[in-house]
Every structure is written in structure tokens, then in C-alpha cells.
Amino acid sequence: MWNTSRIPLGKRSARSEAISPDTEIFELLFWGDGLRLLIGLLRISCFCGTVISEACWLLLLFAFGDEPVDLSIMNALTATNRNFKLAARLLGLDSKLEKSLLIPFREIKVECTIPKDDGSLASYVGFRVQHDNSRGPMKGGIRYHPEVDPDEVNALAQLMTWKTAVANIPYGGAKGGIGCSPGDLSVSELERLTRVFTQKIHDLIGANTDVPAPDMGTNPQTMAWILDEYSKFHGYSPAVVTGKPIDIGGSLGREAATGRGVLFGTEALLAEHGKSIAGQRFVIQGFGNVGSWAAQLISEQGGKIVAISDITGALKNSKGLDIPRLIKHSTEHRGIKGFDGGDYLDPEDLLAEDCDVLIPAALGGVIHRENANDIKAKFIIEAANHPTDPEADEILSKKGVTILPDIFANSGGVTVSYFEWVQNIQGFMWDEEKVNNELKTYMNKGFKAMKEMCKTHQCDLRMGAFTLGVNRVARATVLRGWEA
Numbered sequence: 152m153w154n155t156s157r158i159p160l161g162k163r164s165a166r167s168e169a170i171s172p173d174t175e176i177f178e179l180l181f182w183g184d185g186l187r188l189l190i191g192l193l194r195i196s197c198f199c200g201t202v203i204s205e206a207c208w209l210l211l212l213f214a215f216g217d218e219p220v221d222l223s224i225m226n227a228l229t230a231t232n233r234n235f236k237l238a239a240r241l242l243g244l245d246s247k248l249e250k251s252l253l254i255p256f257r258e259i260k261v262e263c264t265i266p267k268d269d270g271s272l273a274s275y276v277g278f279r280v281q282h283d284n285s286r287g288p289m290k291g292g293i294r295y296h297p298e299v300d301p302d303e304v305n306a307l308a309q310l311m312t313w314k315t316a317v318a319n320i321p322y323g324g325a326k327g328g329i330g331c332s333p334g335d336l337s338v339s340e341l342e343r344l345t346r347v348f349t350q351k352i353h354d355l356i357g358a359n360t361d362v363p364a365p366d367m368g369t370n371p372q373t374m375a376w377i378l379d380e381y382s383k384f385h386g387y388s389p390a391v392v393t394g395k396p397i398d399i400g401g402s403l404g405r406e407a408a409t410g411r412g413v414l415f416g417t418e419a420l421l422a423e424h425g426k427s428i429a430g431q432r433f434v435i436q437g438f439g440n441v442g443s444w445a446a447q448l449i450s451e452q453g454g455k456i457v458a459i460s461d462i463t464g465a466l467k468n469s470k471g472l473d474i475p476r477l478i479k480h481s482t483e484h485r486g487i488k489g490f491d492g493g494d495y496l497d498p499e500d501l502l503a504e505d506c507d508v509l510i511p512a513a514l515g516g517v518i519h520r521e522n523a524n525d526i527k528a529k530f531i532i533e534a535a536n537h538p539t540d541p542e543a544d545e546i547l548s549k550k551g552v553t554i555l556p557d558i559f560a561n562s563g564g565v566t567v568s569y570f571e572w573v574q575n576i577q578g579f580m581w582d583e584e585k586v587n588n589e590l591k592t593y594m595n596k597g598f599k600a601m602k603e604m605c606k607t608h609q610c611d612l613r614m615g616a617f618t619l620g621v622n623r624v625a626r627a628t629v630l631r632g633w634e635a
């Protein structure tokens with residue numbers, strides 16, 4: 152068993168101080184990947200022959216460990232693993248513990264076959280990846296989207312583990328998804344699909360095991376169906392899901408929570424730079440739950456939303472878009488297209504639009520090496536999960552752009568999910584003011600703790616958040632008794 156004194160309690164461990172970075176690289180490459188090192192060196196001598204490329208190859212091997220190096224734009228899992236490994240090395244984590252923290256607890260894949268409204272049968276693949284439960288029940292959303300794939304769900308589950316630890320709430324991490332286009336399914340088809348998915352995973356979720364919530368393409372109604380289906384097997388259990396409708400145990404403030412957390416996180420970051428929301432120009436990608444609430448709350452504080460996009464298109468207005476009117480239009484027309492209060496903008500150009508603060512609030516992987524140089528914002532607030540890949544991180548850092556990382560920036564949603572779960576267990580409903588005040592306290596504490604890690608490890612905010620989350624999970628793992 153590992154001695155807990157070997158796990159750094161918010162500081163660089165004695166082990167990492169005793170071993171120079173060079174020794175760690177040598178140890179990793181020679182003992183962990185000796186063959187790979189040999190092949191790598193041979194390839195370099197044959198094809199490159201320069202000292203610089205040799206160093207680059209070694210660095211890539213170091214960064215990706217035992218994964219094949221893929222020089223195309225990184226997928227979500229490769230990128231997330233890379234960030235985790237960098238954090239593990241900053242913390243000086245034991246290499247076996249590091250490996251064990253990366254491996255998911257359980258990966259579930261199910262076929263969900265449903266009758267469509269026209270009488271035909273359709274089959275969809277559903278996933279639930281349960282990454283880690285050392286700090287408590289696993290927690291994370293369920294996504295309905297055509298691009299849902301096992302690697303992405305895996306990455307998102309892992310991010311949930313670090314996110315709940317950064318937020319310091321007593322959960323582990325999980326994520327689920329079904330590969331489907333929710334917009335192309337009728338309400339009754341969506342209900343059937345959700346119920347079949349729940350039937351297939353009901354034994355593996357639960358208030359003390361794994362607690363799903365909404366993500367892209369799902370909403371409180373989806374959670375209500377899961378609750379109902381789950382309760383047929385296990386008795387009435389409101390705490391099995393969060394993000395429910397208020398009438399059946401949802402929390403006041405949960406719907407706005409991710410957007411409100413984005414507001415609080417942005418306020419904290421801007422304050423550090425002597426700025427406030429008022430007067431800053433914002434560009435937001437995505438106008439669903441997170442994007443629309445972030446836009447509304449930011450504009451209420453005097454922030455100017457100068458451009459916005461959703462799947463139907465993009466709009467700009469240098470004087471600031473009228474957000475309440477845009478929300479009304481989007482609800483009535485199922486998208487922002489056709490809104491008369493802004494000018495047409497090519498969605499491809501949105502991220503490069505001139506602004507102070509850019510908020511990606513839709514899909515992952517949207518900021519990469521091909522477009523990072525075009526970004527004009529000074530601050531990026533990652534409301535979406537993993538919107539920025541590691542190559543873009545590096546480019547943006549050189550440009551002086553400050554990124555508030557996803558595992559802190561969008562943690563308001565899961566934090567209020569925690570408050571919902573607590574209310575369900577207590578059987579007592581909080582008022583909205585209490586929810587919002589508690590959320591602000593958690594976000595401010597998370598920001599302070601992340602900054603402390605930046606100071607300790609001389610790193611950027613992403614590594615500050617990763618070292619904070621990974622360190623807390625590693626401590627819990629070791630405290631519970633981890634056998635090598």
C-alpha cells in the first residue's frame with residue numbers, strides 16, 4: 152500500500168524534488184518504453200538526423216507515454232490524457248498510481264433499439280463510462296449527439312473526475328451519451344430511447360453509485376424519464392439523477408447554474424486583471440443551456456455580447472446583441488437564424504471575431520492549431536468541455552491569451568447538481584438565493600485553490616486546475632487503501 156506521506160498535499164512532493172526532470176524522462180522512456188525509445192531514436196536518425204527533431208521526438212514520447220503519437224489534430228481522449236500526465240508529473244505522482252488513475256472504473260456500451268413513430272425499428276449505441284469513484288458516487292451528464300463516440304465519452308468522464316475534485320464536491324466522475332440526432336427524433340421517440348437506455352444501465356447507476364445529469368442534447372425532461380424508468384426497478388429514487396424538473400425534486404437554480412458559474416468564474420478572473428464584466432466585449436459559441444444562460448447573465452452585468460452562434464448560424468452586432476429578445480426568438484424559431492437584431496456572420500469566422508472574452512459553449516475540440524492564431528480575444532472562458540486542444544493551448548499561451556479551463560469554468564453545473572442531490576437526500580428544498588450564494592462561494596474557493604496550485608507549480612491555469620483535481624483524487628485513492 153502507498154504511504155499517504157508520498158502524496159503531495161498541495162505541494163510538490165519530496166519525490167519530485169529529489170528526482171530531476173531529466174531523471175524522470177529517462178525513467179519513463181527507458182524502463183516504461185525502452186523498445187519505443189529505441190525505435191524512436193532509429194527513426195529519427197534515419198529520417199531527421201538533426202538534434203532538434205530528436206529532442207522534439209523525445210518530448211512527444213514523454214508527453215504521450217505509452218500511447219501512439221498521432222500528429223493529426225488530437226482527439227479528446229489523447230488531449231485529456233496528455234493534460235493529466237503533465238499534471239501527474241508536476242505533482243511527482245508515483246508512475247503506478249498515475250497509470251491506475253487514468254484507467255476507467257467501468258465502460259458500458261449498450262444497443263438501444265426502439266420502434267420509430269412510423270413503425271420501423273431503429274438502433275442507437277449508448278455509452279456510460281464510469282471513470283473514478285474514490286471521492287464519492289460517480290457523476291456526470293448524458294449527451295445525445297451524432298458525434299458521440301467511446302473515446303470522447305471516456306475523455307469527458309475523466310474530465311468529470313478532475314472537475315468534481317476541483318469543485319471539492321464529494322463525487323467521482325462519469326459521462327454517458329447516445330449517438331443520435333435528438334432534433335430528428337420526435338418527443339415520443341426520445342422518450343422511448345431514454346427509457347430503453349435506462350433499462351440497460353439501471354443496475355449500474357444509483358444515488359450512491361453513479362448519478363447522471365443533462366449535457367448537450369438532453370434536458371430536465373430527459374432526466375424525468377430516467378428517474379421514472381429507474382424507479383420502476385428500484386422504487387422512487389429522486390437522487391438517482393440531477394437536473395430534474397423542479398416539480399419532481401429538481402433544484403431551483405440548476406438550469407442556469409453552468410452559465411452562472413461561468414459568470415462567477417469570469418468575474419474572478421477579470422478582477423485579477425483589474426477588470427469587470429461591464430464594458431467587456433464577449434463572443435459566445437453555442438446558444439443552448441450553457442451559452443444562453445451565460446449570455447443573459449453576462450449582459451445583465453453590463454457585458455456586451457458582440458457575436459454569437461448556434462447550429463443554425465452566427466450573428467454579430469458591435470453595439471451588443473439584445474439577449475432577452477434573442478432568447479425569445481431562438482425559443483420560437485428553434486435557433487438564432489432570422490433574428491433581426493444582428494448582422495450575418497459566417498459561423499467559421501466566429502472564433503476569430505474581435506472581442507475581449509471568447510466563450511466556447513458548444514462542442515469540444517473547436518480551438519486547435521489551425522485556428523488558434525486567429526483568435527483575437529485576450530481571455531477564453533471554457534464553458535464547453537475540452538474546447539481547446541493542447542497544441543492550441545501552447546499557441547495561445549505564446550500570444551498572451553489567458554484560458555480559464557473547463558474543469559473549473561463550467562463546474563457550476565455539477566456543483567448545483569450536488570446541491571440538488573443533497574436536497575433530495577435531506578428531503579428539504581433550498582430557496583434560489585441560497586443555491587446561488589452557495590454556488591458563488593464554491594466557485595470563489597475553487598478559483599483561489601486553482602491559483603494556489605499555479606503558484607506552487609509555476610504553471611498556467613489549466614495545469615493549476617489539473618494538479619488541484621488530480622492531487623485531491625490521488626489523496627482519496629491512497630487514503631482508501633491503494634495496493635500496488
Ligand SMILES: NC(=O)C1=CN([C@@H]2O[C@H](COP(=O)(O)OP(=O)(O)OC[C@H]3O[C@@H](n4cnc5c(N)ncnc54)[C@H](OP(=O)(O)O)[C@@H]3O)[C@@H](O)[C@H]2O)C=CC1
Pocket residue numbers: 365366367368369409436437438439440441442460461462463485486498512513514515534535536561562564565
Ligand atoms: N448542461 C450543463 O449543465 C453543462 C454543459 N457543459 C458543456 O457545455 C457545452 C454545451 O452544453 P449545453 O448548453 O448543455 O448543450 P445544449 O444542447 O443545451 O446546447 C448546445 C448548443 O450548441 C449548439 N451547437 C451545436 N453544434 C454547434 C456548432 N458546431 N457551432 C455552434 N453551436 C453549436 C447547439 O445548437 P442546436 O441546439 O441547434 O444543435 C446548442 O445551441 C457542452 O460542451 C457541455 O458538455 C458543461 C458543464 C455542464
Ligand SMILES: O=C(O)CCC(=O)C(=O)O
Pocket residue numbers: 290291292293314362363364365366393394536561562564565566568
Ligand atoms: O451536473 C452534472 O452532474 C454534470 C454536468 C456535466 O456533465 C458536466 O459538468 O460536464
